Amino acid sequence: MRVPNTKVWLKTEFAQRPDLLASGTTVADKVLGRLNATWNQSKSVSSEFSGRYRELLRVADAEIGEMAARAGDIPCRLGCTYCCKDERIVLTEKEAVLVVQHIEAQLDAEQKGRVVASIRAAAPTSDQASVPCAFLIDERCAIYENRPLACRSYFSRSVASCHDFFLDKSRMPQRFSAPKMVEIAVHEVTRAAKHSKLYEINTLMQRIYADPDKPTQWAAERMSDESDLADPE
Ligand code: SF4
DSSP states (O other), X not given: OOOOOHHHHHHHHTTTOHHHHHHHHHHHHXXXXXXXXXXXXXXXXXXXXXXXXXXXXXXXXXXXXXXXXXXXXXXXXXXXXXXXXXXXXXXXXXXXXXXXXXXXXXXXXXXXXXHHHHHHHOXXXXXXXXXXXTTEETTEEXXXXXXXXXXXXXXXSOHHHHHHHHHOTTSOOXXXXXXXXXXXXXXXXHOTTTSSXXXXXXXXXXXXXXXXXXXXXXXXXXXXXXXXXXXXX
């Protein structure tokens, strides 16, 4: 699966609404400009990919928050977990680096034990089978600050519609999709998704945690390898 660029996505999303397409394109230009500037500036803060990527996420979160505020009352909140149980969650290997760093450096031994056990027991997430994400522990995300962009940019218009979809897959949830533009813009800026694959979260994490001694080494190798980041200048 390849992430489209922001303008291609906008054209598809608003093909029937030229008014929304025009204003969306203007917003996309501003968002892309801001994220590009952040990405370039953060090179002086951190030479490592993960530091720069965290800074980019900080700005992307602010953009997403601003769009969500403009869109009105978004019912998504901590503890509401339909999408964590009901969506196929994808991430790049670069995003997985942040997740591994979170597990290894921020969780205590007990939390880490539970997360690794959950990863090993998990089936691949699927939007058709209500399979939970491995990081959903006690109805909370165990890696919330470092969750993938796919999770950051999901907004519902109605909790009731998420509930209905959970019970009946023919009833699609009502979503607010503008923050998706930020998700795509981030991938576009880092090029992380343009040249590297997107992976289903539970399967990729099982691969990384197949040998519990290796995840730190796995992350370090990916953090220093920027070969899939086109034109970092
Ligand atoms: S990573 Fe966290 S927010 Fe994303 S689906 Fe999994 S539990 Fe939910």
